[in-house]
Every structure is written in structure tokens, then in C-alpha cells.
Amino acid sequence: GAGVSQTPSNKVTEKGKYVELRCDPISGHTALYWYRQSLGQGPEFLIYFQGTGAADDSGLPNDRFFAVRPEGSVSTLKIQRTERGDSAVYLCASRSGTGVGEQFFGPGTRLTVL
Amino acid sequence: GQQLNQSPQSMFIQEGEDVSMNCTSSSIFNTWLWYKQDPGEGPVLLIALYKAGELTSNGRLTAQFGITRKDSFLNISASIPSDVGIYFCAGQASGNTPLVFGKGTRLSVIA
Numbered sequence: 001g002a003g004v005s006q007t008p009s010n011k012v013t014e015k016g017k018y019v020e021l022r023c024d025p026i027s028g029h030t031a032l033y034w035y036r037q038s039l040g041q042g043p044e045f046l047i048y049f050q051g052t053g054a055a056d057d058s059g060l061p062n063d064r065f066f067a068v069r070p071e072g073s074v075s076t077l078k079i080q081r082t083e084r085g086d087s088a089v090y091l092c093a094s095r096s097g098t099g100v101g102e103q104f105f106g107p108g109t110r111l112t113v114l
Numbered sequence: 115g116q117q118l119n120q121s122p123q124s125m126f127i128q129e130g131e132d133v134s135m136n137c138t139s140s141s142i143f144n145t146w147l148w149y150k151q152d153p154g155e156g157p158v159l160l161i162a163l164y165k166a167g168e169l170t171s172n173g174r175l176t177a178q179f180g181i182t183r184k185d186s187f188l189n190i191s192a193s194i195p196s197d198v199g200i201y202f203c204a205g206q207a208s209g210n211t212p213l214v215f216g217k218g219t220r221l222s223v224i225a
Contacts, residue, residue: 042215105156
């Protein structure tokens with residue numbers, strides 16, 4: 001596709017439920033990043049994939065958060081036992097192998113945990 | 115997590131005025147980037163800086179990578195209504211590392 005796409009655009013769930021957020025990166029981009037953006041803040045790093053492997057997951061806040069990228073393209077961010085504090089916009093970005101620093105962002109998924 | 119110090123937090127300016135915002139860090143970055151984010155959208159890259167002292171322009175936008183590699187500024191000349199939005203600086207330590215963002219500068223332009 002022309003840009004990074006994310007689905008769903010909005011997700012409302014209840015505390016304790018499981019959610020999956022999907023990211024389709026720009027075709028051919030090998031690097032994929034997940035960020036979380038709380039209201040009034042800049043994006044904060046969660047996890048980075050190079051190909052299929054998670055090269056850096058140091059930003060994941062706890063073990064309720066997990067992400068996969070099984071075929072090196074689409075990625076899914078999974079959140080178990082959601083809490084109200086998980087409410088935020090979850091942004092995905094992709095970067096080509098040679099595009100130093102130039103990460104292109106998707107529109108985000110707004111997650112609301114009631 | 116770590117965030118950069120970005121200022122000002124918000125600005126209200128008249129159309130046609132110039133705007134300046136800056137970003138500082140306690141640690142060194144090898145890449146500085148400036149993004150703009152509109153409501154309901156993801157950040158869009160405006161300018162990328164790769165070398166200390168580098169001054170780069172993109173239309174009415176000019177950004178500089180500080181000599182110390184711990185700061186950067188963004189100038190917007192002759193502001194127009196579509197400049198409204200939130201501007202974020204971001205630093206990157208090396209090519210594969212994640213971006214560290216500032217908290218953003220919210221720009222409002224009064225016609």
C-alpha cells in the first residue's frame with residue numbers, strides 16, 4: 001500500500017479483556033516499530049522488529065503486552081487483561097532497511113478501556 | 115520512558131508571523147527529526163537532520179541540528195492556517211534504535 005495502515009482505527013473494550021491491534025507496514029519495509037501515545041504526550045517506544053524477530057522489546061511496559069510479526073510484514077500488538085491505564089493511541093511505524101531514522105507512521109489505533 | 119524537553123508547549127500566533135520552537139536532551143543523538151501531527155492522524159515527517167551543525171530547509175520550514183548534538187530547533191516562516199497542529203521533535207541514537215520524542219508544541223494560527 002501507499003502508507004502504513006492500522007486497524008481498527010478505534011477500539012473500545014472493557015477492563016480485563018484481550019485486544020489485538022494490527023499494523024500493515026509500507027510494502028518492502030523491513031523495520032517496524034510500535035509506539036504508544038497518551039493524551040498530551042509524544043509517542044513512547046514499545047517494541048521494534050527487524051524482519052520477523054523482535055530486535056528490541058525494552059519499551060513494553062509489562063508482560064501483558066506482546067507483539068508478533070510472523071512473516072516479516074504485518075504485525076499484531078496483543079494486550080492481555082487490559083487495564084484503564086492502557087487507554088492511549090497505539091502507533092505503528094515502518095522504515096526501509098536503508099532509510100536511516102526516517103520512520104513513517106500509520107494513523108494509529110485509539111484504544112479505550114472502560 | 116525518556117522524553118525530550120520541547121518548548122514552548124503551545125503557541126498562538128498571527129498568520130504571517132514566524133515561529134520558532136526547540137528541543138533539548140541530556141544525551142547525545144546522531145539523528146534529529148521533526149514531525150507534525152494533525153488530530154486523528156499519525157506524525158508526518160517534516161525534516162530529518164543527520165549531522166551536527168546541519169541546517170536544512172523544507173519550504174517555509176528550517177531546522178538545525180545543534181553542534182553539541184543535544185539540541186535542535188525548528189523555524190516556520192510566514193505561518194499560514196494549515197500550519198496548525200502539534201509539532202514533535204524526535205532524537206535517535208543510531209540507525210536502528212527507536213525514536214525518543216518530545217512532548218510536542220501545539221501551534222495555533224489566528225487568521
